[in-house]
Amino acid sequence: xxxxxxxxxGGTNTCVGSVSADGIVLYKETFPTxxxxxxxxxxDRLAEAVxxxxxxxxxxxxxxxxxWLGLGIxxxxxxxRSGSIEHAPNLNFKGLIPLVELMEARLDLPxxxxxxxxxxxxIGEKIFGAAQDYSDFIMITLGTGLGxxxxxxxxxxxxxxxxxxxxxxxxxxxxxxxxxxxxxxSLENYCxxxxxxxxxxxxxxxxxxxxxxxxxxxxxLTAKDVSEAAENGDPVAQATMDFTGRLLGEALAxxxxxxxxxxxxxxxxxxxxxPILLDPLRSSFEQHxxxxxxxxxxxxxxxxxxxxxAILGAAALVIE
Amino acid sequence: xxxxxxxxxGGTNTCVGSVSADGIVLYKETFPTxxxxxxxxxxDRLAEAVxxxxxxxxxxxxxxxxxWLGLGIxxxxxxxRSGSIEHAPNLNFKGLIPLVELMEARLDLPxxxxxxxxxxxxIGEKIFGAAQDYSDFIMITLGTGLGxxxxxxxxxxxxxxxxxxxxxxxxxxxxxxxxxxxxxxSLENYCxxxxxxxxxxxxxxxxxxxxxxxxxxxxxLTAKDVSEAAENGDPVAQATMDFTGRLLGEALAxxxxxxxxxxxxxxxxxxxxxPILLDPLRSSFEQHxxxxxxxxxxxxxxxxxxxxxAILGAAALVIE
Numbered sequence: 001x002x003x004x005x006x007x008x009x010g011g012t013n014t015c016v017g018s019v020s021a022d023g024i025v026l027y028k029e030t031f032p033t034x035x036x037x038x039x040x041x042x043x044d045r046l047a048e049a050v051x052x053x054x055x056x057x058x059x060x061x062x063x064x065x066x067x068w069l070g071l072g073i074x075x076x077x078x079x080x081r082s083g084s085i086e087h088a089p090n091l092n093f094k095g096l097i098p099l100v101e102l103m104e105a106r107l108d109l110p111x112x113x114x115x116x117x118x119x120x121x122x123i124g125e126k127i128f129g130a131a132q133d134y135s136d137f138i139m140i141t142l143g144t145g146l147g148x149x150x151x152x153x154x155x156x157x158x159x160x161x162x163x164x165x166x167x168x169x170x171x172x173x174x175x176x177x178x179x180x181x182x183x184x185x186s187l188e189n190y191c192x193x194x195x196x197x198x199x200x201x202x203x204x205x206x207x208x209x210x211x212x213x214x215x216x217x218x219x220x221l222t223a224k225d226v227s228e229a230a231e232n233g234d235p236v237a238q239a240t241m242d243f244t245g246r247l248l249g250e251a252l253a254x255x256x257x258x259x260x261x262x263x264x265x266x267x268x269x270x271x272x273x274x275p276i277l278l279d280p281l282r283s284s285f286e287q288h289x290x291x292x293x294x295x296x297x298x299x300x301x302x303x304x305x306x307x308x309x310a311i312l313g314a315a316a317l318v319i320e
Numbered sequence: 321x322x323x324x325x326x327x328x329x330g331g332t333n334t335c336v337g338s339v340s341a342d343g344i345v346l347y348k349e350t351f352p353t354x355x356x357x358x359x360x361x362x363x364d365r366l367a368e369a370v371x372x373x374x375x376x377x378x379x380x381x382x383x384x385x386x387x388w389l390g391l392g393i394x395x396x397x398x399x400x401r402s403g404s405i406e407h408a409p410n411l412n413f414k415g416l417i418p419l420v421e422l423m424e425a426r427l428d429l430p431x432x433x434x435x436x437x438x439x440x441x442x443i444g445e446k447i448f449g450a451a452q453d454y455s456d457f458i459m460i461t462l463g464t465g466l467g468x469x470x471x472x473x474x475x476x477x478x479x480x481x482x483x484x485x486x487x488x489x490x491x492x493x494x495x496x497x498x499x500x501x502x503x504x505x506s507l508e509n510y511c512x513x514x515x516x517x518x519x520x521x522x523x524x525x526x527x528x529x530x531x532x533x534x535x536x537x538x539x540x541l542t543a544k545d546v547s548e549a550a551e552n553g554d555p556v557a558q559a560t561m562d563f564t565g566r567l568l569g570e571a572l573a574x575x576x577x578x579x580x581x582x583x584x585x586x587x588x589x590x591x592x593x594x595p596i597l598l599d600p601l602r603s604s605f606e607q608h609x610x611x612x613x614x615x616x617x618x619x620x621x622x623x624x625x626x627x628x629x630a631i632l633g634a635a636a637l638v639i640e
Contacts, residue, residue: 077612079612086612087611136480150578152472152477152479153477155473157472157473157578158580159456159579159581160455160581160616160617161580161582161613163580163612163613164577164580165577165578165580166577166610166613167577167578169574169577170574170577170578171492171573171574171608172491173494174492174493174570182607183607183610250494251491253491254489254490254491254574257484257485257489258484258485258486258487258490258575259470259477259479259484260477260478260480260481260482260484260485260486261479261480262480262481287502287503290489290501290503291501292399292481293481293483293486296480296481297480
């Protein structure tokens with residue numbers, strides 16, 4: 001049986017898993033990424049985790065005649081063309097880390113591939129999720145940031161430089177919120193989980209009313225709290241989710257103009273908010289499309305399971 | 321010798337030309353598009369013009385053993401997938417015009433293809449212009465509107481629906497200028513030739529000063545007048561070109577995030593303004609890119625000759 005390996009490198013933890021051809025995570029192992037400041041030592045630890053997962057998978061009598069397809073790695077700022085993690089702001093190993101090369105020196109696998117986490121999610125959706133019948137689509141992942149992966153003609157677009165699909169950094173509000181990099185007003189500062197938190201404070205400022213979240217510590221408030229308060233009828237939280245949905249809808253309408261996708265797939269915690277986010281999003285999306293695009297492009301919730309999506313996406317990289 | 325045929329359908333005139341393999345327009349013929357309200361009669365006239373150009377080309381003794389590659393058609397709202405002109409606002413024949421089918425019934429050519437004018441320009445740049453060595457680039461055409469054509473992996477992106485590459489309709493100023501379609505704030509209402517005219521009036525309003533163009537009739541003022549006045553030191557015109565360049569730079573930086581092109585090629589009258597437009601454009605473009613994209617993407621003036629670009633682009637469609 002064909003089994004692939006997927007690694008999700010996060011700022012806090014690294015997770016490695018083995019994935020069957022039908023998209024089931026068979027075994028997985030986790031270790032802290034943040035313990036490592038040296039990329040070589042990290043590569044040693046990652047190789048050890050991969051071997052442990054391979055051994056555990058092979059020792060299960062249900063898995064016979066295993067053909068290992070390879071190891072896919074999803075990482076922040078992972079560049080598919082260079083095989084390197086490039087200047088990832090939230091990892092402890094800095095600069096250019098040639099991770100594919102480091103892992104090829106440590107593991108004997110037919111294929112080792114790297115891309116960023118949102119691109120991996122897009123491939124995961126295509127191979128294992130709801131995008132299997134779509135040749136042209138865009139995956140949007142909402143979390144701390146807003147990531148994206150763009151499929152054109154059944155292929156993930158890496159672009160000239162390996163970094164295509166950075167829709168989160170599109171400018172949506174001229175001279176808007178501060179984003180880091182000295183830039184302002186980009187989409188992810190409004191419509192990621194972090195952005196929803198910021199919008200809640202903006203709505204508090206604008207509406208000046210008390211809310212059902214007044215008892216919470218400012219620092220502890222999350223997008224999930226806002227989304228739940230909105231569902232329970234809190235007007236400030238509702239205004240926040242409505243603003244988020246409408247702005248994201250407008251931004252997706254602009255993005256659709258570039259590659260004319262058949263669908264957007266939305267993944268991540270905020271998407272679980274359901275209609276309080278998705279209704280204003282879909283309505284604003286249609287409103288901002290030009291006539292030849294109207295009523296043709298679907299907005300679909302990802303079918304990838306929240307917990308295993310990153311591993312599935314990374315593993316799909318070597319199946320593609 | 322291999323010769324292709326290109327047709328540029330504009331709201332006012334239709335131009336048909338024969339094009340050699342090295343991108344020289346050999347013969348061309350023009351007739352008024354606006355005379356025709358019936359698509360069938362228009363197709364008859366277009367076929368007649370194509371035959372006339374073929375006859376004239378073949379009668380030149382310099383052209384021996386002609387192999388006709390086919391007819392490429394560039395038209396507003398031309399949909400490559402359907403082969404139809406779909407609801408073009410500035411043509412007199414309305415609705416869905418199955419032009420490829422109409423021409424196939426009238427002409428015996430190996431290939432008849434249709435796309436919109438900006439996509440045709442992108443293919444023209446790739447086959448005959450400055451983009452020959454680029455696999456990932458975006459063509460931007462500045463005229464009455466702002467058109468674009470997107471190349472990914474050496475292929476023009478048509479997208480799910482045949483209408484990819486509508487960068488001109490990206491929203492850049494929330495609740496900004498009225499655009500038609502009930503939409504507001506889209507790029508082409510600021511950075512096309514028409515947009516430059518509108519910005520000049522906005523600058524007149526904001527700066528309240530007299531200008532070297534005060535003697536002109538309001539209705540007759542063009543982007544070219546503004547650009548020339550800017551070159552001659554008129555402060556209102558200079559502010560206009562600076563604003564245009566900066567806003568276009570920001571919008572191209574956002575667009576670059578989607579497909580990570582190696583270059584943008586700029587075509588059209590306003591581009592002839594040179595540094596007064598391109599300097600602020602390039603500076604704003606770099607400023608708005610995220611670090612992994614900085615100093616890697618070129619902004620290049622199109623190498624297609626202004627007069628023949630549309631015919632060359634259309635003809636390139638059947639060479640591609």
